[in-house]
Amino acid sequence: MTEKPKNYSRRDFLKTTGIATGALIGGGLIGGLVGFNANKTDQNVSDSGTTTHEMANNQGFQFFQNQREFDVLSNATERILPKDDLGPGAIDLGVPYFIDHQLAGQYGSNTKEYMHGPFAVGAKTQGYQSRLTRASIFRQGIARLEEEANNKFDKGFSSLEVEQMDEILTAFQNDEIAMTGVTSAFFFRLLRTATLEGAYADPMYGGNRNMDGWKMKEFPGHQMAYINVIEEEKFQKIEPKSLGGM
Amino acid sequence: MATTLPKVDVVIVGLGWTGGIIAAECAKAGLKVIGLERGRKRGTEDYQKIHDEYRYAVRYELMQDLAKETITIRNNRKMPALPMRQLSSFLLGEGLGGSGTHWNGHTWRFYPYDFQIKTMTDEKYGPNKLSSDYLLQDWGVTYDEMEPYFYKYDQTAGISGEDKNPFWGKRAQDFPTPPMKRTPILKKFEGATKSLGYSPFMLPSANLSEAYTNPDGEVINACQYCGFCERFGCEYGAKTSPEITVIPTAMKTGKFEARFHANVLEVIKSGNKVTGVKYLDTQSGEEFIQEAEVVVLASYVMNNAKLLMVSNIGEQYDPETGKGTLGKNYCYQILPGATGYFDEQMNTFMGAGALGMSIDDYNADNFDHSDLDFIHGGSISITQTGYRPIETNPIQRGTPTWGAEFKKNSIYNYTRTLSIGAQGASMPHKENYLALDSKYKDAYGLPLLQMTYNFTDQDRALHKYITEVSTNIMKEMGAKTVEGKEVITDYDIVGYQTTHNTGGTIMGASPENSVVNPFLQHWDAENLFVVGAGNFTHNGGYNPTGTVAALAYRSAEGIIKYSKSSGSLV
Numbered sequence: 001m002t003e004k005p006k007n008y009s010r011r012d013f014l015k016t017t018g019i020a021t022g023a024l025i026g027g028g029l030i031g032g033l034v035g036f037n038a039n040k041t042d043q044n045v046s047d048s049g050t051t052t053h054e055m056a057n058n059q060g061f062q063f064f065q066n067q068r069e070f071d072v073l074s075n076a077t078e079r080i081l082p083k084d085d086l087g088p089g090a091i092d093l094g095v096p097y098f099i100d101h102q103l104a105g106q107y108g109s110n111t112k113e114y115m116h117g118p119f120a121v122g123a124k125t126q127g128y129q130s131r132l133t134r135a136s137i138f139r140q141g142i143a144r145l146e147e148e149a150n151n152k153f154d155k156g157f158s159s160l161e162v163e164q165m166d167e168i169l170t171a172f173q174n175d176e177i178a179m180t181g182v183t184s185a186f187f188f189r190l191l192r193t194a195t196l197e198g199a200y201a202d203p204m205y206g207g208n209r210n211m212d213g214w215k216m217k218e219f220p221g222h223q224m225a226y227i228n229v230i231e232e233e234k235f236q237k238i239e240p241k242s243l244g245g246m
Numbered sequence: 247m248a249t250t251l252p253k254v255d256v257v258i259v260g261l262g263w264t265g266g267i268i269a270a271e272c273a274k275a276g277l278k279v280i281g282l283e284r285g286r287k288r289g290t291e292d293y294q295k296i297h298d299e300y301r302y303a304v305r306y307e308l309m310q311d312l313a314k315e316t317i318t319i320r321n322n323r324k325m326p327a328l329p330m331r332q333l334s335s336f337l338l339g340e341g342l343g344g345s346g347t348h349w350n351g352h353t354w355r356f357y358p359y360d361f362q363i364k365t366m367t368d369e370k371y372g373p374n375k376l377s378s379d380y381l382l383q384d385w386g387v388t389y390d391e392m393e394p395y396f397y398k399y400d401q402t403a404g405i406s407g408e409d410k411n412p413f414w415g416k417r418a419q420d421f422p423t424p425p426m427k428r429t430p431i432l433k434k435f436e437g438a439t440k441s442l443g444y445s446p447f448m449l450p451s452a453n454l455s456e457a458y459t460n461p462d463g464e465v466i467n468a469c470q471y472c473g474f475c476e477r478f479g480c481e482y483g484a485k486t487s488p489e490i491t492v493i494p495t496a497m498k499t500g501k502f503e504a505r506f507h508a509n510v511l512e513v514i515k516s517g518n519k520v521t522g523v524k525y526l527d528t529q530s531g532e533e534f535i536q537e538a539e540v541v542v543l544a545s546y547v548m549n550n551a552k553l554l555m556v557s558n559i560g561e562q563y564d565p566e567t568g569k570g571t572l573g574k575n576y577c578y579q580i581l582p583g584a585t586g587y588f589d590e591q592m593n594t595f596m597g598a599g600a601l602g603m604s605i606d607d608y609n610a611d612n613f614d615h616s617d618l619d620f621i622h623g624g625s626i627s628i629t630q631t632g633y634r635p636i637e638t639n640p641i642q643r644g645t646p647t648w649g650a651e652f653k654k655n656s657i658y659n660y661t662r663t664l665s666i667g668a669q670g671a672s673m674p675h676k677e678n679y680l681a682l683d684s685k686y687k688d689a690y691g692l693p694l695l696q697m698t699y700n701f702t703d704q705d706r707a708l709h710k711y712i713t714e715v716s717t718n719i720m721k722e723m724g725a726k727t728v729e730g731k732e733v734i735t736d737y738d739i740v741g742y743q744t745t746h747n748t749g750g751t752i753m754g755a756s757p758e759n760s761v762v763n764p765f766l767q768h769w770d771a772e773n774l775f776v777v778g779a780g781n782f783t784h785n786g787g788y789n790p791t792g793t794v795a796a797l798a799y800r801s802a803e804g805i806i807k808y809s810k811s812s813g814s815l816v
Contacts, residue, residue, distance in 0.1 A: 079648070079649065080648040080649065080652075081648070081652075081653055082649065082650050082653065084650055084653060084654065086653070086654065086657055089653075106305070107305065110313075110332075111313060112305075112306070112311050112312060112313055113312050113313060113331050113332050114312045114313060114316040114329045114330070114331045114332075115313065115331065116329070116686070116687075118685070120326065120328055122326075122328045123320075123321065123325060124738065124740075125321055125736050125737060125738040125739060125740070126319055126320070126325075126328045126330075126739060127319075127330065127331065127332065127334060127738075127739045127740045128331050128332050128740075129328055129329075129331065166649065169648075173648075192647070192648050195648075196636055196639065197300060197304060197636050200299070200635035200636040201298075201299065201300035201304075201636060202298055202299070202300060205300060213635065214635060216657050217635050217657050217660045217661075218591075218595075218660070218661055219595050219633075219634070219635045219660070220595065221297070222297035222298075223297075223472065223473075224470065224472060225470035225471065225472055226470070226471040226472060226473065226593070226596035226597075227427075227468075227469075227470045227471050229593070229596070230427055230429050230471045230593065230596045230597075231427055231428075231429055231430070232430070232593070233430050235590075235591035235592065235593060235661065236593055236596075243295055243297060243298055
C-alpha cells in the first residue's frame with residue numbers, strides 16, 4: 001500500500017459531479033449520490049479497518065470538455081452496472097473517468113487498428129467497418145442519448161428517471177436509433193464493454209476504485225502464485241492486490 | 247534503392263517458434279544464420295508487470311499492429327472482402343517469440359490418422375464419405391516418421407504430461423516432466439468422464455510442473471498457476487516460449503544474428519532458386535536485400551502465404567478451376583462445448599494456460615463414423631486457465647446482458663461456472679482459401695492477404711455431435727444447469743474463437759497438390775523453405791503448436807542436409 005488513503009468528502013463529490021453547480025439533478029445522479037455516501041460508510045467500517053480510496057488523482061477530464069456530456073456517460077454506465085446490495089455501481093467504481101481516460105488515448109483513436117478506406121458497411125460477419133474512431137462514436141452516441149431524452153421526455157438524459165434511461169438505452173441496444181457512420185447497437189456494445197472494462201480493470205486505469213469491482217467478484221487481482229492453494233477443495237478468499245501497488 | 251548485404255547461409259523471416267527452432271538447429275550445425283523479425287526484442291524482464299488483463303488480454307498489447315497490416319475477409323466469393331479492422335476471432339502475434347509468447351502451452355502430436363487422413367478415411371469408409379468439395383489429402387509424411395521430431399520438441403520445451411491416452415500415436419519416450427497438478431476442478435471432469443466410460447488424462451503442457459533444463463542447457467522454471475497465461479508472457483520463464491529456449495540457444499553459438507524492426511517485403515527469385523529477401527528497416531526507413539543460400543519463411547500462416555503471393559512464387563489456387571496450390575486448404579477450427587452453472591464456489595480465478603484434462607474418445611477416427619455425416623472429431627477438455635473478471639461474466643441464456651439482473655448473475659456465476667470445450671478438426675473445402683486482395687493495401691504498399699472462409703456442413707455436423715457429448719459430460723459433473731454451445735451457422739470474425747489458423751502453404755508428396763514437399767522445401771525453388779501451420783493440409787482435433795514445432799525440426803534437418811549437398815530433398 002504505497003498510496004496514502006484519502007478521505008473523499010461529500011463536498012468533493014458534489015464538486016466533481018457538478019451537482020453543486022446546480023447543473024442537472026436527475027434520478028441517476030441522485031441515486032449515485034445516495035449510493036456514494038452509503039458506500040463510503042461501508043468503507044469506514046470495512047473488516048480491514050482502513051479506508052483505501054485512491055481516487056483523487058484520477059479525476060479530471062482528459063477527453064470530455066463539458067460536465068453535461070460526462071454526466072450522460074456516467075448515468076448510462078450506472079444503468080449498465082448499477083449500485084446494488086452487492087456493492088458499488090459504475091459511478092462509484094470510477095468507470096466514467098476510466099472511459100474518459102481511455103477515449104483520450106490509444107483506445108479512443110484506434111491507433112493499433114486498420115483505419116484505411118475505402119469504407120463499406122459489410123456483412124455482420126465482417127465486423128467493425130466504421131470510419132469513425134471510438135472517440136467519435138462515444139461523442140456522437142452521447143449526443144444522441146441526449147437528443148432521444150429530449151425528444152421522448154422533454155428532459156436531458158441525466159434528468160430522467162432510471163426507467164426512462166433504460167428505455168432509451170434499450171432502443172440503442174436494439175438498433176432503433178439512427179446514428180451517422182455507425183449503428184446505435186454498435187455504440188451500445190462499445191458502451192457496455194467499456195463499462196465492464198472500467199469496473200474490472202486494474203485500479204491504476206482510474207476505474208475499479210478501491211478494487212471494489214474485484215471484491216464483488218471475489219477476484220484477487222494481481223497475485224504472484226496460487227501454487228500452494230490451487231489443490232484446496234475449499235473456495236479461497238484472498239485479499240486483492242493491484243499492480244499499482246495497493 | 248535497397249542496399250545489398252553480404253550473403254549468409256540462412257536467412258529466416260520471423261522469430262517465433264518455427265524461426266527460433268530453425269535458427270537454433272542451423273546455427274548449432276555451424277551455419278551462419280540471420281533472423282529478421284518485424285516486431286521488437288522482448289523477454290522475461292518485460293513480463294514482470296504483466297498481470298494486467300486490460301492491457302494484455304483486452305487491448306492486445308503483445309499482438310500484431312493492424313494499423314500496419316491486416317487481412318481482408320469474406321465468407322464466400324460473392325461477397326466483397328473487407329478489412330479485418332480489429333483483432334477478435336484470432337490473435338496474430340508480433341515481436342520476438344511471435345505467438346509462442348502469448349500461447350497457452352497445450353502441446354499435442356497430431357494423430358497417425360491426421361497425417362494419412364485421405365488414405366485412411368477412404369480405406370475405412372470408402373471414397374465418398376465426404377463430397378468431392380472437400381479437398382482431403384495426405385501430408386506426405388507419417389506419424390512414425392514424425393515421432394523423433396515430436397520428441398525433440400518435447401525435450402526442448404520440457405513438456406509436462408502423462409502417457410495415459412489409450413488412443414494417441416505411440417510415444418517412444420515418456421514426457422520429460424510429470425503432469426501438472428490435478429486440481430479439484432479437473433477432478434470433477436476426471437470423475438465424470440470415467441463414470442461415462444471414457445479415458446481422461448492430463449493435458450500435455452508447456453507450463454512446466456517442475457523446473458527443467460533442456461538438452462541445449464536452457465532452463466524453464468516451474469509454473470506458479472498465477473492465472474495469467476494466454477495473451478500474456480510468463481514472468482517466471484515457466485511457460486516455454488522461443489525467447490527462453492531456442493533463441494538463446496541460437497545466440498550462444500555465435501553464428502546467429504537477430505535483426506528487429508525488419509519487415510520483409512519480398513522473396514527474390516531468380517530461375518528456380520531464391521537469392522534472398524528484401525526488407526524494410528521500419529525505424530530508419532531504409533530498404534535492404536539480405537542475400538542467402540537458403541531462405542526460410544517462418545512467420546505466421548497469413549504472412550508466409552502473402553510473401554509467396556507478392557513474390558510470385560508458386561501458382562495461386564483458383565476455386566473455379568481447382569488449379570494452383572498456393573492459398574489452398576485454408577482451415578480453422580470448430581469449437582463445440584458446454585457450460586455448466588454450479589451451486590458451489592470454485593477457485594476459478596487460479597490456473598495455468600495448459601492446466602487441464604482431456605478425453606480423446608471423440609477425436610480423430612477413435613470412434614466409428616459409419617453412421618455419421620462427418621469425419622474426424624476433437625479432443626474434449628476442461629482447462630483451468632484462470633477466469634479474469636473483465637472477460638468472464640457468465641450468464642445463463644435469457645438473462646439480460648446489462649443492468650441489475652446482469653450484475654447479480656454475472657458476479658454470482660463468476661466463481662460457480664465451468665466450461666468444457668473441444669478443439670474440433672477442420673476439413674479443407676474448395677471454397678475456403680487465401681489469395682491477395684485487389685483493393686486494400688498494407689502500410690508498405692503491398693496488397694493485404696484476402697481470406698475467403700466459411701463453416702461447412704462437415705463443421706456444423708461435427709460441432710453438433712461433440713456439443714452433445716460435452717453437454718452430457720457437464721451434466722455428469724454435477725452442474726445444476728447445462729448449456730451446450732449454440733449451433734454454428736456462418737463464420738463470424740467477431741468474438742474470439744481460436745488462433746489455430748492453418749493451410750495455404752500446404753505440404754504433400756506431389757507438386758500437383760502441394761506448395762512444399764515433406765521437408766517443407768518449396769517445389770519451385772529448392773533453397774526456399776516455408777514452415778508453419780500453413781503446411782497443414784487440414785486442421786486436426788488438437789492445438790497445432792506441437793505438430794508445427796515437430797515439422798520445423800524435421801525441416802531444419804532438411805535445410806542442414808541441403809546446405810551440404812543441394813538439390814531436392816525428396
